[in-house]
Amino acid sequence: MGTQTTTDLPAAGGAADHAQRDLLRLATAGSVDDGKSTLIGRLLYDTKSVLADQLSAVERATRARGGDGTAVDLALLTDGLRAEREQGITIDVAYRYFSTARRAFVLADTPGHVQYTRNMVTGASTAELAIVLVDARKGVLEQTRRHAALTALLGVPHVVLAVNKMDLVGFDQATFTAIAREFADYAHVLGLPDVHAVPLSALDGDNVVLRSDRTPWYDGPTLLELLEQVPVGRDAAAEPLRLPVQYVIRPRTPDHPDYRGYAGKVASGLVRVGDELRVLPSGRTSRVVGIDTFDGPLTQAEAPRSVTVRLADDLDVSRGDVLVPAQEHVRTGQDLVGTVCWLTERRSVAGARVLVRTGTRTVRALLREVDARLDVDTLTVEQWDPVDTVRTIDATDTSSDAAPRSLGLNAIGRVRVRLAEPVVLDDYATHRRTGGFLLVDPADGSTLAAGMVGPTLLDRLAPVRADERDDDWLAGAGI
């Protein structure tokens, strides 16, 4: 194999100063069979993160699938379900963990198959970096574009383009450059910042962990070097405070007869004793008199720490409320406009009753309409005029022509939702930790769609209709 051993990596977890290591969450993306699972397997294998019994299990499974016994199918390290192994594809996200001396990694290996896009967005929603794979023989495909668009929509801050299977194109520089250019153009339209391209072979290991001598024309970093260098933590603590209340702690014990604390995870920002906070959506204000943890009281706590906060005044605060800085004007409202990815086979129905989940709050709502749909292949947006009357669409008819104003499985579109009660409406573009929402079916509890509040990629590609300009949701979004 054409790799030189240049670095002597420590075995996984062997680093002494583990306490100081930071954590990078990353996800794979790309079309079916581009080599995502093989690449994750290669990363684990070449960083010596695969233990002996896992490796021999994968060797057995490779032989059972008719392998010649010389090579192991590294994709089997993450394709662990029976159905995945039978079909040779990934169906659901697999999470894997490894670490180097510099960093700990949580890897989400996502499926490329279009049918399982919901599992891809699951893996990408919390990722700080996405590796978008392309098969060097095939170039950028529709599904590559779809995943890149989802990566942009979900606000994943860093993207690496892995041009894979370079062994099958003779490590041809021109092929690599052409794909990297085409993707860079597309990424630019998507507004994806900071895309690095690496030529590699997941199968043979070229430029994954070890530098390849088969790409003398490439002098950039290996994939692992990129993963170790990319800055992490788009500092959530630097954003304004959001503390969604999860649970009210009232011990009513002899030791704590009157204790009342609001438990939650600081989603963004910093909370300090003495801070004036506003409780939303009610709007009342009070002062923080204590930040409690099992290990003792704190004077301040930053995202993403879980804490319990006590307030000076006896307000009516319960699960679903959000604590924000008293002096900040935070938007609340009952009209939600946002971009969703539709995640179920049942098509969206205008006028449907749904539940909207945002933060720790769930409210009843009406899905008023879908007024735009994104074509990820052409990056064009189909827009429809507003409807006055609620239309009924046959939800069982899955042909897209039959229901022009609705979204089918994996479609991306803009929705207008009327909520039964006001909620905090943070724009996702500036508040990745609080601007997401779910649409839930009240009948069976299933998740219909995942959405992002406010203007997104879709609005950047197609500005909203002139008659909507006065909506304050566009304010400050810089579009």
Add this chain to the structure above:
Amino acid sequence: MTTSTTTLPGAATAAPARLTQLDALESEAIHVMREVAGEFERPVLLFSGGKDSIVMLHLARKAFWPAPVPFPVMHVDTGHNFPEVIAYRDATVAEHGLRLVVASVQDAIDDGRVVETPGGSRNPLQTVPLLDAITQHRFDAVFGGGRRDEEKARAKERMFSLRDEFGQWDPRRQRPELWDLYNGRHKPGEHVRVFPLSNWTELDVWRYIEREGIPLPEIYYAHERDVFARDGMWLTAGDWGGPRPDEVVERRVVRYRTVGDMSCTGAVDSHAATVADVIAEVASSRLTERGATRADDRASEAAMEDRKREGYF
């Protein structure tokens, strides 16, 4: 109106600005537990006396402090227990004033709800009493200590995992799970398994045990024990049916990496007598904990997936 706020002991300190990896994992687990307490009516925490469930209980005490843990714990008792683990379980339940529910495999065998295979492990038999107890007590959320790094089917598991009225897991029908918006809605009769330790590795668990000073049953540390070899593991002689006449008992210095049913949980040769020793040992081990110690996972390639589908932990 101003409440007379309780004064808590100790001077307040500023938490260090940057969360370490363990802080982040702890905060995530506490967040998940509070979500369950806020959304479900009848949660229960599976407590086997193994290290993962002990860490989970420790996190639950932190999540709701200064209030007591707002849900009971359940032990699925195979009847083949390590006495040290049962003693630990009972002492812990008493110390923290918890309510303990025991789901007994022996009772299920006596009632004819499950049939024991001669010489076989009781581990897979836990599913029926577990599901029966969930139905009987109408539990709607069940905390498990499963971690994604343990096994390849578990690597596919969500934090919130919906189970149908038969307790079954269908990997193809898992809900999307974005950001930290966990959707626990379910129909009557269904329940949700919740895995707060999903993103922890074995090493994270041990480092956390060290950091927090959490006591464990002694069998996790090196000790002398009468054992015999079976399926490449050291098993303890006991009422459950070992050793067979052809199996030779010898005294060795061993410890347990996992704690489960005695008939299928093996000890490993080890001189690791302290948490620090164990961390060093785990960091340099070339075998996973299940690979080293669990006979039940060796049965077939998809043994865990099949048990999970049927409603196992």
